[in-house]
Amino acid sequence: MLYHLLYALHDEVTVFNVFRYITFRTICASLTALLIGFTLGPWVIHKLSEKQIGQYIRKVGPKRHQDKAGTPTMGGVLIILSIMISTLLWVDLRNFYVWVVLMVTAGYFAIGFADDYLKQIKKRNKGLAARDKFLLQVLLAGLAGYLLYRYPLFNTRVTIPFLKTLSPDLGPGYILFAILVIAGTSNAVNLTDGLDGLAIGPVIIASATYMLFAYVAGHIKIAEYLQINHVPGCGELTIICGAMAGAGLGFLWFNAYPAQVFMGDVGSLPLGAVLGAVAVVTKQEILMMIVGGVFLIEAVSVILQVGYFKLTGGQRIFLMSPLHHHFELKGWPEPKVIVRFWIVAIILALVAVSTLKLR
Numbered sequence: 001m002l003y004h005l006l007y008a009l010h011d012e013v014t015v016f017n018v019f020r021y022i023t024f025r026t027i028c029a030s031l032t033a034l035l036i037g038f039t040l041g042p043w044v045i046h047k048l049s050e051k052q053i054g055q056y057i058r059k060v061g062p063k064r065h066q067d068k069a070g071t072p073t074m075g076g077v078l079i080i081l082s083i084m085i086s087t088l089l090w091v092d093l094r095n096f097y098v099w100v101v102l103m104v105t106a107g108y109f110a111i112g113f114a115d116d117y118l119k120q121i122k123k124r125n126k127g128l129a130a131r132d133k134f135l136l137q138v139l140l141a142g143l144a145g146y147l148l149y150r151y152p153l154f155n156t157r158v159t160i161p162f163l164k165t166l167s168p169d170l171g172p173g174y175i176l177f178a179i180l181v182i183a184g185t186s187n188a189v190n191l192t193d194g195l196d197g198l199a200i201g202p203v204i205i206a207s208a209t210y211m212l213f214a215y216v217a218g219h220i221k222i223a224e225y226l227q228i229n230h231v232p233g234c235g236e237l238t239i240i241c242g243a244m245a246g247a248g249l250g251f252l253w254f255n256a257y258p259a260q261v262f263m264g265d266v267g268s269l270p271l272g273a274v275l276g277a278v279a280v281v282t283k284q285e286i287l288m289m290i291v292g293g294v295f296l297i298e299a300v301s302v303i304l305q306v307g308y309f310k311l312t313g314g315q316r317i318f319l320m321s322p323l324h325h326h327f328e329l330k331g332w333p334e335p336k337v338i339v340r341f342w343i344v345a346i347i348l349a350l351v352a353v354s355t356l357k358l359r
């Protein structure tokens with residue numbers, strides 16, 4: 001909105017010409033989201049505590065987690081509102097891709113809110129039925145995939161990292177592919193959010209990485225030079241990624257160990273979905289497996305553990321899944337697990353960025 005209001009005045013006020021630049025508006029969006037998170041954080045934590053929206057700790061987890069019982073949760077409401085407000089202030093509201101990503105954000109926010117509301121407020125331990133939750137996620141991701149498939153300026157080719165020539169066109173199959181990426185990333189982030197700052201750290205790192213990918217994919221000259229798919233108009237998603245990085249940093253201030261607040265499914269589900277949606281629009285979908293490698297490793301550890309557990313009638317590959325609990329039970333202090341996962345996330349992000357040149 002500010003973009004439209006201020007840039008329109010650039011003839012009268014020359015300095016307002018700066019608002020045409022995506023880079024400048026991305027910095028504004030990051031700082032706006034960070035400021036909202038910083039300033040409203042204490043109030044939100046106070047309100048969550050006042051309304052006794054405290055985390056119930058399931059018995060299955062490491063015994064140490066019982067000390068976390070009652071930690072205010074659903075702090076994700078602040079993260080997502082920071083992202084939405086900041087994006088609507090600084091983005092070009094005429095951009096089709098922005099509204100597709102905002103639709104996914106709002107939809108997954110609603111799913112997570114409903115789940116947390118039932119679990120934390122109605123004290124129904126299970127929340128939304130897993131099947132209903134997954135069905136809603138698939139429908140939303142499918143709608144986003146369908147809208148992109150029908151959009152004339154969007155092609156359904158898939159980028160294969162490191163390979164310049166191979167870019168298969170999935171046609172209508174792209175809708176299923178979009179579901180896999182968006183719903184898959186959303187649930188992987190959800191599983192990762194099991195230690196203080198463990199999910200939001202890699203979300204910030206992935207947001208900063210996709211900030212770069214969105215910018216280069218939306219810039220015709222840079223896309224040509226790097227020989228990557230040019231997606232006209234996707235540059236505006238740089239601003240959403242900037243807002244997500246800023247909102248994430250603001251939340252991390254309070255979610256850092258020992259956490260004063262958890263994000264809840266209302267935060268983890270939409271954050272993962274936004275990353276998935278941005279990966280799809282910028283046509284760096286498969287690269288999400290590298291950028292979001294920590295999320296992928298965590299999700300795969302659960303799939304392997306549950307599968308092996310069922311196959312062998314109760315034996316385990318890991319001491320406990322997701323993987324972060326395995327290291328906890330091996331005796332690593334929680335902060336050590338968290339920071340080491342962040343280090344892995346940074347390394348994977350650097351590898352992913354290198355693929356822009358290594359083709």
Ligand code: 57M
Nearest residue numbers: 058061065073190193194195196197262263264265320321
């Ligand atoms: C998401 N949620 C955390 C918090 C956060 C199929 C099965 C693998 C599913 C999985 C599961 O339930 N995943 C749900 C993980 C929970 O965090 C809440 O959930 C939100 C994110 N969705 O925002 O509100 C707990 O995580 C801890 N936490 C922190 N700091 C944070 O900043 O310490 C979260 C955020 C919180 C708090 O203790 O209560 C979670 O872990 O549930 N199930 C599991 O992940 C369970 N694993 C398991 O059962 N493994 C089995 C196999 C056979 C399935 C095994 O390996 O033997 C874990 N669940 C719990 N504890 N509660 C085991 C450890």
